[in-house]
Amino acid sequence: xxxxxxxxxxxxxxVLNAAYRKAVARKRLRLLAxxxxxxxxxxxxxIGAEVNLRTFFAYFGNFISYFDRILTLDNGQRVWTDFGEWxxxxxxxxxxxxxxxxISYVGTLIGAVLAFALNFFAAENTSxxxxxxxxxxxxxxxxxxxxxxxxxxxxxxxxxxGPVAGVLAIAIHSTGALGKLFSEIVENADMKPVEGIxxxxxxxxxxxxxxxxxxxxxxxxxxxxxxxxxxxxxASVMGFVGAGGIGQELIVxxxxxxxxxxxxxxxxxxxxxxxxxxxxxxxxxxxxxxxARN
Amino acid sequence: MSKPQDVNTAxxxxxxxxxxxxxxxxxxxxxxxxxxxxxxFVFGLVDLDFSPSRFISGLSQLGWISMMMxxxxxxSSLPLYLKALGETLSIALLGTTLAAxxxxxVSLFAARNIVPEIVRFPVRRFxxxxxxxxxxxxALVWINVxxxGPFAGVLAIAVSDFGAFGKLFSEAIEGADQKQVEGIRASGGSxxxxxxxxxxxxxxxxxxxxxxxxxxxxxxxATIIGIVGAGGIGLQLAExIxxxxxxxxxxxILMILVAVAAIDxxxxxxxxxxxxxxxxx
Numbered sequence: 001x002x003x004x005x006x007x008x009x010x011x012x013x014x015v016l017n018a019a020y021r022k023a024v025a026r027k028r029l030r031l032l033a034x035x036x037x038x039x040x041x042x043x044x045x046x047i048g049a050e051v052n053l054r055t056f057f058a059y060f061g062n063f064i065s066y067f068d069r070i071l072t073l074d075n076g077q078r079v080w081t082d083f084g085e086w087x088x089x090x091x092x093x094x095x096x097x098x099x100x101x102x103i104s105y106v107g108t109l110i111g112a113v114l115a116f117a118l119n120f121f122a123a124e125n126t127s128x129x130x131x132x133x134x135x136x137x138x139x140x141x142x143x144x145x146x147x148x149x150x151x152x153x154x155x156x157x158x159x160x161x162g163p164v165a166g167v168l169a170i171a172i173h174s175t176g177a178l179g180k181l182f183s184e185i186v187e188n189a190d191m192k193p194v195e196g197i198x199x200x201x202x203x204x205x206x207x208x209x210x211x212x213x214x215x216x217x218x219x220x221x222x223x224x225x226x227x228x229x230x231x232x233x234x235a236s237v238m239g240f241v242g243a244g245g246i247g248q249e250l251i252v253x254x255x256x257x258x259x260x261x262x263x264x265x266x267x268x269x270x271x272x273x274x275x276x277x278x279x280x281x282x283x284x285x286x287x288x289x290x291x292a293r294n
Numbered sequence: 295m296s297k298p299q300d301v302n303t304a305x306x307x308x309x310x311x312x313x314x315x316x317x318x319x320x321x322x323x324x325x326x327x328x329x330x331x332x333x334x335f336v337f338g339l340v341d342l343d344f345s346p347s348r349f350i351s352g353l354s355q356l357g358w359i360s361m362m363m364x365x366x367x368x369x370s371s372l373p374l375y376l377k378a379l380g381e382t383l384s385i386a387l388l389g390t391t392l393a394a395x396x397x398x399x400v401s402l403f404a405a406r407n408i409v410p411e412i413v414r415f416p417v418r419r420f421x422x423x424x425x426x427x428x429x430x431x432x433a434l435v436w437i438n439v440x441x442x443g444p445f446a447g448v449l450a451i452a453v454s455d456f457g458a459f460g461k462l463f464s465e466a467i468e469g470a471d472q473k474q475v476e477g478i479r480a481s482g483g484s485x486x487x488x489x490x491x492x493x494x495x496x497x498x499x500x501x502x503x504x505x506x507x508x509x510x511x512x513x514x515x516a517t518i519i520g521i522v523g524a525g526g527i528g529l530q531l532a533e534x535i536x537x538x539x540x541x542x543x544x545x546x547i548l549m550i551l552v553a554v555a556a557i558d559x560x561x562x563x564x565x566x567x568x569x570x571x572x573x574x575x
Contacts, residue, residue, distance in 0.1 A: 042391060048384035049444040049525070056449075062439040099342070106338040109331070145554055146547060147518045149430075150528075153535045154543070158359055159352035163342040237430045240522060241532075244342070251522075254434045270426040 070263040079260055087264050093249065097272055099163060100245035103238065104231035107167045111174025112224040115140075118175070119182035120208050126186055126194075128204055136179075143176030148234050152243040163244030170231050170238070178227055185219040186212060221287060225280045232276050236269050363544035371542065375530060379549055381444045382526035383557070385519070386512040389451025394505045397456050401463030402489065407472065417460075424457030429515050433524040444525025451512055451519070459504070466500040467493060502568050506561040513557045517550050 008016070071079050079086040087093075118136050120126045127133035148169045155165035193211035202210070239247025246269060253261040307314045368375055402408050404417040433450035440446050475492035483491065520528020527546060534542040 041387060045384035045387045048380050049388055049448050050381075051388065051445055051448065052440075055440050055445070059439050059441075063436070066435060066439060102334075102338040102341055106335060106342065109335050142551070145514070145551055147514055149518050149521060150531065150547070153521065153532060154359065155352075155356070157535065157538070158355040159348065164344060164348065164352065167338075167342060167344075233428055237428045240430060250431070251434065254431075254438070266427060266431070270423060273426055 070259045070266075073260050079263060086260055087268075089249075089261065089264070090268070093246065093265060093268055096239075096246040096249055097268060100235045100238075100247075101232065101272075101276075103163050103166045103245050104170060104228060104235040107170030107235070108174055108224060108228045108231050110167070110171035111227070112178055112220070114171070114175040115178035115182050116220065118179050119186060120212070122179060123183040123186035125189070125191060126208065126212060140176045140179040140183075143172050144180060145176070146173075148173035149237065149241060152238050153241050156242050161242045166235060166238035166243035166245060169243060170234060173234070174227050174231060178223060181223045182216070182220055185216045185223075189215045218287070222284055225284050229277055229280050232273055236273070359540055362540035365541070366545035366548050367541040368545045369539075369542055371530075375527065375546060375549060378520075378527040378530045379553055382516045382520070382528070383513065383553065385444050385447040385451060385516040385524075385526055386509055386557075389448045389516070390455055390505060390509045390512050392448065392452040393455035393459050393508075394501070396452070397459035397463055398501070400456075401460045401467060404460055404464035405467040407468055407470075407475075408489070418464075421457045421460040424453065425461070427454065429454040429519060430522055433519040433522050437523055442523045442525075447516060447519045447524035447526060450524060451515060455508060455512065458508070462504050463497070463501055466497050466504075470496045499568055503565050506565050506568070510554075510557050510561045513554050 073079055073082060073085055075085075118140065121128070121132050121136040122140060124133070127136075151172050152165050152169035155168050159165045159168065189212055193215070194207050197207050197211045235245050235247075236250075237247045239245045239249065240251045242248065246265065250262070250265045250269075252258075253265060400417065400421075404414055404421060406414060409417075429450055432453050433446060436446040436449040436453075440449065470493050474496065475488045478488045478492040516526050517528045517531070520526040520530070521532040523529065527550060531543065531546045531550075534546060
């Protein structure tokens with residue numbers, strides 16, 4: 001089968017070609033301008049951040065050899081030749097790791113309960129008054145935007161050194177993050193049951209309890225578990241500012257150049273985080289079916 | 295009101311045994327889980343030294359601190375703080391850009407539709423273990439290498455984001471439509487041509503959106519890496535908290551909030567411009 005390809009007359013073609021070139025040229029120009037702005041921003045930023053490529057290249061060997069050093073025992077052997085020596089402090093570290101897990105558990109639970117109490121006021125469809133909604137939303141936003149470790153620094157001053165500060169910091173940050181997610185679930189809930197219950201003359205509280213809660217509780221639990229996962233990572237560095245957990249031990253090891261301890265603690269943290277991820281993933285899968293796993 | 299009458303409970307019971315006689319395991323599951331969760335919680339409170347007296351005295355301390363924070367006041371250090379904020383934004387921008395540039399080629403080696411499983415698996419695990427280490431820890435490591443200062447912060451953010459980007463980019467590549475790649479192959483293109491003309495046009499907008507989102511979230515990360523000495527506004531914040539200059543602390547926190555909100559706004563606008571409103575939501 002042959003297809004006749006019609007060729008446009010020269011004049012018509014020239015006009016179309018010109019229009020095409022013009023369109024492409026404009027697009028290219030915009031891209032180029034954007035790129036130029038971006039590069040200029042990068043240059044300004046690298047001056048601001050005191051980027052010094054000479055130091056970087058001079059000391060880059062240190063970065064590689066740092067890993068070489070943390071994987072070497074005091075006697076010059078590789079760490080994996082003697083696990084007993086490498087993980088000499090395993091008992092103490094596991095205890096601190098247990099404390100880290102408890103900090104994140106208690107913090108997540110307090111945060112989830114607070115978020116639960118607040119989220120109905122923050123959601124568009126259930127909030128009793130717009131002004132209340134605005135206030136609660138700003139409050140949650142504040143709790144979410146200030147990094148957890150900044151709260152920890154302040155709480156260490158108020159509650160003293162130790163895990164209490166870490167727990168409260170994690171609780172506040174989780175309240176902000178979960179409050180937003182929870183209220184989004186509520187906003188997606190079906191409002192017909194609420195109308196049904198309200199038509200029987202029920203109070204606002206009863207509407208929430210019997211119409212909204214049954215729809216959203218599974219989503220709440222899923223997000224809370226996810227938050228727990230994140231908080232375990234967060235709690236592992238809380239010790240950097242004296243707020244309890246394994247971070248204290250890690251920062252001492254890094255600052256005092258106990259090289260093999262650094263790698264041993266890092267390995268225990270990574271393995272724990274990995275195990276927690278798998279476990280909570282499994283629990284979420286069991287509780288809420290496969291689609292909730294991600 | 296009429297009572298429901300003539301309900302033959304025995305008959306209903308016989309007809310729906312699964313409703314009336316749920317096995318004990320399923321009836322007790324929820325209360326048992328709640329009790330267990332509460333038990334761990336109480337154990338945690340005891341184990342972590344939550345005594346009521348300590349809590350109350352801490353709260354009153356906190357109340358006092360909040361009073362001291364009002365009104366926020368930078369004193370005479372406003373120029374210093376503005377410079378520190380600029381440093382933080384620079385760290386976020388440079389770190390994220392560096393991470394994205396490094397992660398793009400590596401992510402090809404972590405995508406199922408580009409490389410065989412035997413290459414993909416180790417690359418993925420490598421990226422996972424980089425992500426498993428917190429940004430703050432990377433900052434400490436880089437401080438050991440290039441010394442205190444914002445440059446260590448840039449490198450810390452670059453490394454920890456490299457892990458995250460590698461994973462996200464490779465997922466974007468795996469989600470790309472294979473038809474265009476096949477089209478290039480059918481017209482005689484090489485493997486590199488397939489990637490350049492088949493994959494990249496589909497993947498780049500997604501990647502650009504993710505990078506912008508990370509610049510946003512890295513503004514937050516960049517504020518905290520200063521706490522361990524890697525430059526930026528976090529350094530000032532930690533110092534002022536240690537010397538109990540609460541008015542300056544609240545001013546710094548306010549600055550962070552405003553900066554994060556501004557970056558949120560700008561990058562949101564840019565993301566809409568690049569990938570369209572629908573893809574973001």
